[in-house]
Amino acid sequence: MISLRLFNVLSLLAQTAISGALASPHSAGLAGRAMQPGCATSADFAACHSTRRSYRHEGPHRDENPDPTDLTNAERLARRLPLKPPTRRSSARRATASPAPQPVNRGYIEVWSIDDNGSRTGVLGYVSRTTRDLGQHVVQQSLDDALFVSPSGNGYLVSLNSDVSFPAFLGLVQSPEDTTSGLAEGSLNYLVLASTGQTAPNATPQSVSNSLGPFLAESPVWTFDPATNTLTASWINPDGSLAPINPFITDDNSIYFSEDRQQQEIEFVYVSA
Incomplete structure (x- = not known):
């Protein structure tokens, strides 16, 4: 009877030892992890969704709570953090070139003699800056006393250094000896090169201030040919x-204009300066 009970006890101990030897530590570890809330297990992987951690070996350990200033903008967005402010590279303003001053279109007027065919034969001088007692501009030989003008479009030549202060344009004025300002073939009327006030383009002769006196004048009388630099004047009669x-x-080097051809005709050439 005692032998039978001893045999049963030894059999029970042997079965317990065998069961313990067959138990896997790895399996026990996985089972323990699977008991954690939010974790799932597989043959060699355990993931806990609540902590978003993997138990695989993934290389060097990364700090789960880095300094926010070290995060990239992509990482900051993933953590629902505001983006980094833009970084100013330098407090100094970028150097820029200063705008170049606009060139002034200015020049003087050469006076050329021409032959019967209209070909230039030589320079006689320059339109003068100073005016004669009568008030007209003349031909003089020194460039130091040349009149400087600026073409401004619509037939105007702005006087830049005339000795007449109030009129601003180089234009044409009715001769003090004429009773009318109209020019026609065979007429003895003529015009004088003078400083004038402004008249409208395509207007008939107007009573404006000028260097001659109370005579009719026109200021937008010039046509410029850029191919030859020639300045040609025209006049609109009172009848249009x-x-x-x-x-x-x-x-005496005085400059006049008439409709009839004269013995010593001239041509005006604009020279940019």
């Missing part, structure tokens, strides 16, 4: 008709 006029010079 266009009078082709020819400039000429007298023995």
Whole structure:
């Protein structure tokens, strides 16, 4: 009887030892992890969704709570953090080139003699800055006393250094000896090169301030040919008709314009300065 009970006890101990030897530590570890809330297990992987951690070996350990200033903008977005403010590279302003001053279109007027065919034969001088007692501009030989002008479009030549202060344009004025300002073929009327006030383009002769006196004048009389630099003047008669006029010079270097051809005709050439 005692032997049978001893045999049963030894059998029970042997079965317990065998069961303990067959138990796997790895399996026990996985089972323990699976008991954690939010965790799932597989043959060699355990993930806890609540902590978003993996138990695989993934290389060097990364700090789960880095300094927010070290995060990239992509990492900051993943953590629902605001983006980094833009970084100013330098407090100094970027150097920029200063705008170049606009060039002034200015120049003087050469006076050329021409032959019967209209070809230039030589330079006689320059339109003068100073005016004669009568008030007209003349031909003089020194560039130091040349009149400087600026073409401003619509037929105007702005006087830049005339000795006449109030009129601002180089234009044409009715001769003090004429009773009318109209020019026609065979007419003895003529015009004088003078400083004038402004008149409208395509207007008939107007009573404006000028260096001659109370005589009719026109200021937008010039046409510029950029191919030859030639300045050609024209005159609108009181009836609105266009009078082709020819400039000429007298023995005292005075400059006049008439519709008839004269012995010493001249041509004006604009020279940029």
